[in-house]
Amino acid sequence: MSQHPISSDPATVKAHQHAREQNLTTVWERHEAVKPICAFGDLGLCCTICYMGPCRIDPFSAEEIRGACGAGRDTISARNFTRAVAAGTAAHSDHARGICHTLIETGQGKAQGYRVMDLDKLKRVADEHGLKTADVSFADLAVRLGQRLLENFGQSEGSVSFLKRAPKGQQERWERAGVLPRAIDREVVECLHRTHEGVDAEYRSLILQAVRCALADGWGGSMIATELQDVIFGSPRPIRSRVNLGILKKDQVNVVVHGHEPVLSEMLGVAAREPQMLEYARSKGAEGINLSGICCTANEILMRQGFPVAGNFLQQELAISTGAIEMMVVDVQCVMPGLQQMASHFHTKLITTSDKARIPGIEHVPFNEHEALDCARSILKNAADNFVRRNQASVDIPEEVMDLVAGFTAENTFHHLGGTFRSTYRPLNDAIMSGRLRGVVGVVGCNNVRVQHDYNHKTLVEELLRNDVLVVETGCAAIACAKEGWMRPEAAREIAGKGLQEICEVVGIPPVLHMGSCVDNSRILIACTEMVREGGIGEDLSQLPVAAAAVEAMSEKAVAIGLYAVASGITTFFSPAPRVLGSPAVYEYLTQGIEKDFGAHWVFEADPHEVARGIIAHLDQKRTALKLEPMKYQQPLARTA
Amino acid sequence: MHHVIIGNSAAGIGAAEAIRQIDKEAPLTIISDESESAYSRALISYELAGWIGKGNLDLRPREFYQEKNIAAHLGKRAIKIDAGKKQVHLNDGSRVDYDRLLIATGGSPQQMGVPGEDKKGIFGFRNYRDLLNIYDAIITAEHGVVLGGGCIGLQAASGLHHHGVKTSIAIASAHLLSQVADAECGDIYQRLFESNGIAIKTSMKPVEFRGVGQVGSIGFDDGSEMPAQIVISGKGVKPNTELAEGTKIKVDRGIIVDDRMCTAEPDVFAAGDVAVTQDCVTCESTVNAVWPCAYEQGRTAGFNMAGRDRVYDGSMRMNAAEFFRVPLISIGVVKPQGDGYEVHSYLDKSRMVYWKMVFKGKLLVGAVLVGRVERAGVLANLMRKHIDVSSIKGELLAGRYNYALIKPLAEGAE
Amino acid sequence: MTSQPRKIFAISELCTACRSCEIACAVAHSRSASLIGAILEVPLPRYRIEVQAGSTLNLPLNCRHCDEPECLFACKAGAVSKDEATGQVRVDLEKCVGCWMCVMICPYGAVIPDALIGKAAKCDLCENRAEGPACVTSCLTGALFYGTEEEFEEYRNTRPLLKQLKAHR
Numbered sequence A: 001m002s003q004h005p006i007s008s009d010p011a012t013v014k015a016h017q018h019a020r021e022q023n024l025t026t027v028w029e030r031h032e033a034v035k036p037i038c039a040f041g042d043l044g045l046c047c048t049i050c051y052m053g054p055c056r057i058d059p060f061s062a063e064e065i066r067g068a069c070g071a072g073r074d075t076i077s078a079r080n081f082t083r084a085v086a087a088g089t090a091a092h093s094d095h096a097r098g099i100c101h102t103l104i105e106t107g108q109g110k111a112q113g114y115r116v117m118d119l120d121k122l123k124r125v126a127d128e129h130g131l132k133t134a135d136v137s138f139a140d141l142a143v144r145l146g147q148r149l150l151e152n153f154g155q156s157e158g159s160v161s162f163l164k165r166a167p168k169g170q171q172e173r174w175e176r177a178g179v180l181p182r183a184i185d186r187e188v189v190e191c192l193h194r195t196h197e198g199v200d201a202e203y204r205s206l207i208l209q210a211v212r213c214a215l216a217d218g219w220g221g222s223m224i225a226t227e228l229q230d231v232i233f234g235s236p237r238p239i240r241s242r243v244n245l246g247i248l249k250k251d252q253v254n255v256v257v258h259g260h261e262p263v264l265s266e267m268l269g270v271a272a273r274e275p276q277m278l279e280y281a282r283s284k285g286a287e288g289i290n291l292s293g294i295c296c297t298a299n300e301i302l303m304r305q306g307f308p309v310a311g312n313f314l315q316q317e318l319a320i321s322t323g324a325i326e327m328m329v330v331d332v333q334c335v336m337p338g339l340q341q342m343a344s345h346f347h348t349k350l351i352t353t354s355d356k357a358r359i360p361g362i363e364h365v366p367f368n369e370h371e372a373l374d375c376a377r378s379i380l381k382n383a384a385d386n387f388v389r390r391n392q393a394s395v396d397i398p399e400e401v402m403d404l405v406a407g408f409t410a411e412n413t414f415h416h417l418g419g420t421f422r423s424t425y426r427p428l429n430d431a432i433m434s435g436r437l438r439g440v441v442g443v444v445g446c447n448n449v450r451v452q453h454d455y456n457h458k459t460l461v462e463e464l465l466r467n468d469v470l471v472v473e474t475g476c477a478a479i480a481c482a483k484e485g486w487m488r489p490e491a492a493r494e495i496a497g498k499g500l501q502e503i504c505e506v507v508g509i510p511p512v513l514h515m516g517s518c519v520d521n522s523r524i525l526i527a528c529t530e531m532v533r534e535g536g537i538g539e540d541l542s543q544l545p546v547a548a549a550a551v552e553a554m555s556e557k558a559v560a561i562g563l564y565a566v567a568s569g570i571t572t573f574f575s576p577a578p579r580v581l582g583s584p585a586v587y588e589y590l591t592q593g594i595e596k597d598f599g600a601h602w603v604f605e606a607d608p609h610e611v612a613r614g615i616i617a618h619l620d621q622k623r624t625a626l627k628l629e630p631m632k633y634q635q636p637l638a639r640t641a
Numbered sequence B: 001m002h003h004v005i006i007g008n009s010a011a012g013i014g015a016a017e018a019i020r021q022i023d024k025e026a027p028l029t030i031i032s033d034e035s036e037s038a039y040s041r042a043l044i045s046y047e048l049a050g051w052i053g054k055g056n057l058d059l060r061p062r063e064f065y066q067e068k069n070i071a072a073h074l075g076k077r078a079i080k081i082d083a084g085k086k087q088v089h090l091n092d093g094s095r096v097d098y099d100r101l102l103i104a105t106g107g108s109p110q111q112m113g114v115p116g117e118d119k120k121g122i123f124g125f126r127n128y129r130d131l132l133n134i135y136d137a138i139i140t141a142e143h144g145v146v147l148g149g150g151c152i153g154l155q156a157a158s159g160l161h162h163h164g165v166k167t168s169i170a171i172a173s174a175h176l177l178s179q180v181a182d183a184e185c186g187d188i189y190q191r192l193f194e195s196n197g198i199a200i201k202t203s204m205k206p207v208e209f210r211g212v213g214q215v216g217s218i219g220f221d222d223g224s225e226m227p228a229q230i231v232i233s234g235k236g237v238k239p240n241t242e243l244a245e246g247t248k249i250k251v252d253r254g255i256i257v258d259d260r261m262c263t264a265e266p267d268v269f270a271a272g273d274v275a276v277t278q279d280c281v282t283c284e285s286t287v288n289a290v291w292p293c294a295y296e297q298g299r300t301a302g303f304n305m306a307g308r309d310r311v312y313d314g315s316m317r318m319n320a321a322e323f324f325r326v327p328l329i330s331i332g333v334v335k336p337q338g339d340g341y342e343v344h345s346y347l348d349k350s351r352m353v354y355w356k357m358v359f360k361g362k363l364l365v366g367a368v369l370v371g372r373v374e375r376a377g378v379l380a381n382l383m384r385k386h387i388d389v390s391s392i393k394g395e396l397l398a399g400r401y402n403y404a405l406i407k408p409l410a411e412g413a414e
Numbered sequence C: 001m002t003s004q005p006r007k008i009f010a011i012s013e014l015c016t017a018c019r020s021c022e023i024a025c026a027v028a029h030s031r032s033a034s035l036i037g038a039i040l041e042v043p044l045p046r047y048r049i050e051v052q053a054g055s056t057l058n059l060p061l062n063c064r065h066c067d068e069p070e071c072l073f074a075c076k077a078g079a080v081s082k083d084e085a086t087g088q089v090r091v092d093l094e095k096c097v098g099c100w101m102c103v104m105i106c107p108y109g110a111v112i113p114d115a116l117i118g119k120a121a122k123c124d125l126c127e128n129r130a131e132g133p134a135c136v137t138s139c140l141t142g143a144l145f146y147g148t149e150e151e152f153e154e155y156r157n158t159r160p161l162l163k164q165l166k167a168h169r
């Protein structure tokens, strides 16, 4: 294996070493075993759409090679790209559909243990949708709003409802390009139809459909999920917690939730704090129940309830290999089937709970919202029962653990600063205009075994912070930086440039803000929209000194997110690149041509230092165009390659 | 055992390398009337056309003779073989004893038999000396004519054109490349040359070179005249068989050899453009005056001279070239005469792609490839080994030939 | 030649025609030495191993570095040489004039006329690559092997499944 460690996180390196010493196989070993990465696939030049093929386009052929049907490299890679966007959108949106149903059932009183926690938001969103809110019970309103939002998935007329939240300019762009998403499911279906053998062969037309689909994710599925989760489980507010494998407790029943949906995990959170559960755990010889999470389920229970985070995507197997986990409860997305092999070496019970996602060799405990709390209790009991089977002698928990503050949202971040109880973006916009802040950058996305774990996230964010860029994060990127300690308010003093430091101190925020899970990227869209509305730094998202980055991207969801960010006017730095590099035309469109249509573009750059430089240049260019004041404190790049 | 080789080119070097592969010690002498260290005469046209740098013709590094422990008598001409005394007489009066002798004297341009042939400005195109002389003449020539439309003629024409001479090609046959290919192929190159500014006149023979001392124009059999201050003859080559005189060596066009490249005179071998061998495709005795055959014949002779028995499996008519970036490969019987042949061809004029395959019974006996020449050697292999291709004919005609396809057949044939 | 030369050997039965070897070869012979860089190069780098579809089996084929290298005999530019110590057959690109004599004569069709640079491209055993030939290290199924003939025989005999595969074809 390569000389550099597999991760830039010491806890991960240690846990991996420990796993290797026990001859356990992880994602890193499996990845080595499947190398080399197939270049045709990597470049997007392998077409498996029809059964005449697979057809591969030789990237080194001087002649023009086409697939059996006559599709050339542009068509093939545009189709592959479009399918990835469709899959990513489907994942976020299907999650959102589930939340709609939960809201309805909560309103109907059928969902055991759930309540509508953020009545304020319920009303606001209902208002926004023109629902009558006066003289209606909250329960009814919840049902009606859930039903109204469900229409977004299959309506035959109109367009996705939250699109109206976007700044006017961007809405006009979408209309001009003909990409206003009609219904979420429809856009996914149309992507699949168009990319079926022998339908759409024009790369630009395919990509515009992909854009329409991605917008149905960002301003549709993802936003619905975020908003309704806030409604049901309560909007997050700043909350302290801890992160990294070191949060696992040697003397407690460790239960880890992993996946993406908060519906069950919220209930596990409730149950874990019930005295009788604690009693039960004690009866099994444990000091208590330690509930924590991995990936976005972790982010959900962290944001709202302050439960600790055990790690991000690439740490999922290593968490089990500590030998300290009684139960890992998984739902959907980013759950490696390899967990089963890992768990089989330990006492750890792994259970799948979503009917959409099963893993061979794993017990399936169907989660039923009607008996959610009972279900949660029985899972915890089961876990406690398993505690006695733990082999304490072989438990090896890396001691690394870090404090953090999470729970920032578009609404609450600048809440205290407005001087009133109303949140205002004035302080943020002022800070940007006065040159204290260079801009705001969303660093989001996954881990990817093709790059050193967490390295790109950290390297990029460090340089951004030193250059007075406020960083907002979600997903596994957020967990990476949390582990580094940059989500502690003190971090501003330790690492941020002078201007950013001043702002953080005044507002009382860390220099990196945890905004939640990956569906919560919609929070970033809203925050940007608010910045436009506040005024002074651009009429449109595309004029704002903002950018997005996913520098360890792994999933199709990341591609969908990247595309809706770009289509919303936010230039996005993305790596490893989606599978379009084999088509010069598609590459050119995504990295340049698309700017004309939506005011932003993609940048595919693998070196995080280069990404940092690129982002800073991009922000400066936006600042110059807006004639903002020069940066107050010059801060050279921390490291130059 | 003293090995002596007359000729310092493809066949001679092939023999020397073979001998040295087996025997690093035995005395080995190479005699050549050219004074240059071994160079490739086939590249003089490349140099003239500016495709390679000047003086880049070395066939082997200059240290070759020293490294291989070879005594080189360069610039000396062999004038007689005394087979009885086993001696070669050189033009400087010296004599070289041999135990085994190889005649690898190649060929010389054929006389055209046209009045005025000895005028200044008229050149053969065979060796480095010719090239230097042409360089001299180019300086003052406005018009140049190349007589002959074979590979060498076309390359010579490209060369004159490259030097700014207004160049024409005049040929007796109806189309270019008449020795190696057919009219379709010839047409492709004719259009290519014409579009690059080289005029081509077909079906005309020169009858007179005009001018006082220096050639100024050429008269043709159709009564026409072409201005020409420089003329290059791309006519055929005749084997340099003079040394056979006064020996038992049999000559019929070239020197007759057995399948070990040995002449009728014991311990005297012959190889290359000077030798008559059996064509392994047509089974006829002929001089296949091409580089690969010359080298392999030399190599075969060399092995046998050094005591390792080696049978020559026959020569083959073949050629490869590229003009204005359009490659051409021609192998075997490409203009079949008589019955029993089956010919398939394909022409795509716009992309300048042409191929033709000639079958006789179950065998592939000839192929012309223009524009796309990948894996041509696979076809040559089929021809050389007389492999029954009936089971893969469809693939051959579809251009899907490769080694994987013929491997089972080739292994069966061995 | 004192020791047996090391060559690249192929086991047809194990080749799945994924063409990873071709790609790895092209990248190894590119200037940028990276896939993304290589596909954008002008001229495009040329791979020197070809996965050929036979009538029943796929054959990843490159220069066999023959004991009697016909390309060497045929090269009228003197650009081909055989390294007596390693057995490697080399093309000196400085000397190659792109006359395609080698393409015409190679019985394996393993010399590739690289039209983009007008020179012959063929396997150089990745002699300057520390990890050895790129095609071999890229092959997922172990269909390619770099070593002496003896080592190859031993390797072949230890390949699982080979017997079954043979029987199946």
Ligand SMILES: Cc1cc2nc3c(=O)[nH]c(=O)nc-3n(C[C@H](O)[C@H](O)[C@H](O)COP(=O)(O)OP(=O)(O)OC[C@H]3O[C@@H](n4cnc5c(N)ncnc54)[C@H](O)[C@@H]3O)c2cc1C
Pocket (backbone or CB within 6 Å): B006, B007, B008, B009, B010, B011, B012, B031, B032, B033, B034, B041, B042, B043, B044, B045, B076, B077, B078, B079, B104, B105, B106, B107, B125, B126, B127, B151, B152, B240, B243, B271, B272, B273, B274, B289, B290, B291, B292, B294, B318, B319, B320, B321, C076, C099
């Ligand atoms: C311009 C040109 C282009 C060609 N292009 C190609 C091509 O593309 N492909 C191809 O296959 N072939 C080509 N040929 C033909 C090829 O060069 C010959 O087939 C090849 O050179 C034959 O080699 P050889 O050793 O038999 O004879 P030669 O090359 O003719 O060498 C004969 C040697 O013997 C020496 N010699 C002759 N008589 C005496 C004597 N009495 N005493 C001492 N030394 C003597 C000569 O000086 C010379 O060194 C080309 C030839 C020319 C001229």
Ligand code: SF4
Pocket (backbone or CB within 6 Å): C014, C015, C016, C017, C018, C019, C020, C021, C022, C051, C060, C138, C139, C140, C141, C142, C143, C144
């Ligand atoms: S990499 Fe291996 S399996 Fe793939 S084509 Fe090449 S030899 Fe065959």
